[in-house]
Amino acid sequence: MTTETLTMNETCGCPEGRGLSRRTLMRRLAAGGALGATLTVLEGFSPAARFAFAAEPASYAGDVLVVLSLRGGFDGLNAIVPAGDPAYATARPTIGVPTSRLIGADGIFGLHPGLAPLEPFWKAGTFGAVHAVGQPNPTRSHFQAMEELERAAPGSSLRTGWLDRTVGTRADAGAFQAVQAGSSAIPASLRGPNPEMALDSVKSFAISGAWDDGERARWTTALRAMAVPGAPAPIADPARAALAAAGTTAALAAKTYQPSGEASYPDTHLGKALRDVAQLIKAGIGLQVATVDEGDWDMHAGMGQAAKGGWMYDHLHDLAAALAAFATDLKSDSKRDFFSRVTLVTLSEFGRRVGENGSGGVDHGHGNAVLLLGGGVNGGKVHGRWPGLADEDLVDGDLAGATDYRLVLGEILTARCGASSLGDVFPGLTGDALGVVRPRS
Structure with missing residues (x-):
């Protein structure tokens, strides 16, 4: 629909x-x-x-999959910070996050302080990340990169979206099987012959x-x-x-709708959309896939320092606060631990350049960080092969996309969402699982 x-x-x-x-x-x-x-x-x-x-x-015996699109080009390097790589501080002398400000630092990576609301989930092992993730055929064009990201079938003639193809492998579960929340515009990932629904909000x-x-x-x-x-x-x-x-x-x-436990959704577009997703999940009306958009990540200038009032800090804090409320709401319900059966993953069309520009920002790049939240997430760590930030390790000035983002999605689909084969969703995809989620029991 x-x-x-x-x-x-x-x-x-x-x-x-x-x-x-x-x-x-x-x-x-x-x-x-x-x-x-x-x-x-x-x-x-x-x-x-x-x-x-x-x-x-x-x-349907799988997790509800929530795909949060961070549109504009999320700066994974200043969100999941590779402070242990000596080239990081050199490349970002004014906008880089000081090691002393990082959360959960492990010698190589640490979380931007704006992500503090998610620290309890990082410590609990239900919030994690994959770094140096990219597309097989990168481009710095917003439109082309997002189109290819959501089609997720490079080298093929398929024009449907990967989530539409995912839904197409399952039995019809009614009008709420696949929902875009917070917007009446269907993303390209849901484009195709299978029914989906979009709603600005449950109330409207x-x-x-x-x-x-x-x-x-x-x-x-x-x-x-x-x-x-x-x-x-x-x-x-x-x-x-x-x-x-x-x-x-x-x-x-x-x-x-009364969120469970001490969950307090921020009064933001993202907070409201995730609150609606939580309500739909708890209603038991057949939701299997939910997509949500959050924009304004195109930080070419004035990214700011790693403190309140900075563009990146404030955006990350709003993101983390909404995600923390969503997770708390789902895991604190008195009737059921919904959080154990939900996996949320973030995607963005590309990352940012390694080096900061003269305007206190970063331009379009390639390799990026993917965030993962859910009861089945193998969190508290950063997954993926780190290619390094030394000049000889970069791809035209960008962090290399060492891990195909479809491997992350494919592992979620097989380990958490009951997919037996990925051939119909990601044609031609090969590679080993990264261990980003635990198999569903």
Whole structure:
């Protein structure tokens, strides 16, 4: 149920919608996409209306995979700092992080002090990193790098996204199987024939264009008419799925969500999106894959020092605070330890140059750090082969991408998400597991 949301005020002067678009619904009907769901809802999608949740989602024994895209080019060298490499301080004389400020230093690597909210998870072994990760065919173009990163099929003619292909290897689990949270724009990683859904937030989710009670009633009536018993499945199933998605989110939004334990989500875009992901996970409505975006990592100038008020410091602290709240919320639930069945991984289109520029920032580079958080993560350490920062070890001034990022994702899929083979997801991928996660018991 792709939600390529139609901006209504750009086409007909109506208010902008948020959720399931007419274009998407009609495309799904035309394509015959079948999403099995049985929820019906009274006119208006009122939170007070009586309705039944969708049928039990298809059985899935793997972790919920959360992919957090740090868009703009995350500076892994100043996040997971290779302070033990003597070339680091030389290359970054003004923006480098002093060894005395590092968290969890192990002789080679240490965490930027902005990541302090995640220190308890680092010590507990549920937060870790992989360094010097890269793409087989690097580019310094934001668009091209992200496109290839999310397609994840270099040297092939595939044009689908790697997460769409992942979902395509599994049984259909309903409307919430794959969700983009915090944005109505579907990422390229979910591009393809398999259904997915995007929502700016649980509270705001609705059928795009149904901007008032009258329109909601009209669309509800139309969808129910398409979903009547005996209607052709290519028409009835997507209509039922649309009703299910709107009704289920209405039910969730009707209750004030209370994070578990001492979890306190920051009032940021990322904090709100991860809070929604946690709510969807706990609701047990079939979520298997969630994608979330966080931007503003393109720090060409004014990155700042490793202290509050610096651009990098503040961004890392906001990131860490949101991730720490998410992990605390999932592991502190009184009914179940959800954290043990969730793996979160960060990706960015490329890293930054090793040497700082004259504007107190760093330009587009190559090798980068990937962050991992979850109950099954083999954390408290930095994985991967470190190629070094000496001039002779660099690739055109960049940290080498010594580890193909798909090896990290592939290990998560096989060890934590139940994938038996990666051929359909990452064609042609070869290489040994890094030990970034523990096999699921």
